[in-house]
Amino acid sequence: MSSKNIIPKPKGLPGALGFPVDLVRGLASLAEIADHTKAMRESTAEMAKATRTLPDIDKELEEVAKGVSTLPEIEKRVTGIEQTMERMLGAVEELEDGMSKLDETLGPLQESTARLARVVPRLPRRNRMDDDDA
The missing domain is CATH 1.10.287 (Helix Hairpins)
Structure with a gap:
């Protein structure tokens, strides 16, 4: 009042x-x-x-400004990394395809080798190389 x-x-x-x-x-x-x-x-x-706190804020703003000034350079680097990763991804996919084909090829060979390993000990000694000749 x-x-x-x-x-x-x-x-x-x-x-x-x-x-x-x-x-x-x-x-x-x-x-x-x-x-x-x-x-x-x-x-x-x-x-x-x-x-x-204003002087501290001024210092922090200066640091932020310095960080912001480096952003274009960082962006260029990130873009370069992205391009490299895309190329690497393509190479890894090719390697996976090659490994799959290699597995398809080696699978039957491994089975044949396993059969030979069971048969070889049954063969007569004259068909095998002597330990001295090896």
Whole structure:
């Protein structure tokens, strides 16, 4: 509530008699002014705390700016890596195809070798090389 509404100035009083009313009205405003002054002091203290971090923020922004300046170079490198990976993927796919064909070819050979390994010990000694000749 405003102090103007607390003590209304009586109408029709001469200027000299109105002075005490103005004085009382002004004194009533002092408490409100004191409250606002206290709030301003607290806000100013909070602002001082908040502004202490500004130099740190400036340093961090400079570091971010340096990092951002390297982004085009990093983007070029990433693009190069992507292209290399695509070529490598193609090579790996070719290797997989080759390994599959090799497996198809070697599978029957391994089976034949296993059969020979079972048969060779049964053959007469004269068909095998002597250990001395080897």
